[in-house]
Amino acid sequence: MSKATLLLAALLLFPLHSLALERISPEGAPITVYQTDEEFAFVKEMLEMAIIGQGLVITSTLQISDLYQRAAADLGHPESYYERAEAFEFCSIRVSFLMSAADLGNLAVCPLTIAFYQPSGESHVHISYRKQALLGDAAEAEAALHQLLDGIVREALE
DSSP: OOHHHHHHHHHHHSSSOOOOOEEOSOTTOSEEEEEEOSOHHHHHHHHHHHHHHTTOOEEEEEOHHHHHHHHHHHHTOOSOSEEEEEEEEEOOHHHHHHHHHHOGGGGGGOSEEEEEEEETTOOOEEEEEEOOOOSSSOHHHHHHHHHHHHHHHHHHHO
8 A cells, every 4th residue: 555545544534533642851852752642553654644744755664672672681671661662764855955054064963763662561652853953053944853843743643
């Protein structure tokens, strides 16, 4: 099934469905974290559709909980802090140009990442992304970057 078909199906199935999304990180924190009661698979699908809906391409899906489970014993940590944890990597060329115009070193910010995870023993799913501090005269680029990331999360789950 194509991604466009998935997006259309979600819009038809959930047009009036109001999803609960609560910000749980303090204002001004370097990482923005939201929490929802929705199922992990649903959150993943809705985030994917919101990213694609912005005309962006997900370049990688990081299987973070799998990595933790493989490495936990070797590092002396609990099996995992997460029931499930993944992250989408993607880039916005529009925002990338704004960042590079402020300072070429801002290229290090790409790709952008939105993580989504269910902590062990919890039913909530969390969605998080980094607030980037950029080099140079980057107020416009920082605002565009925050608007893009926060907009994707809100579009997906509100």
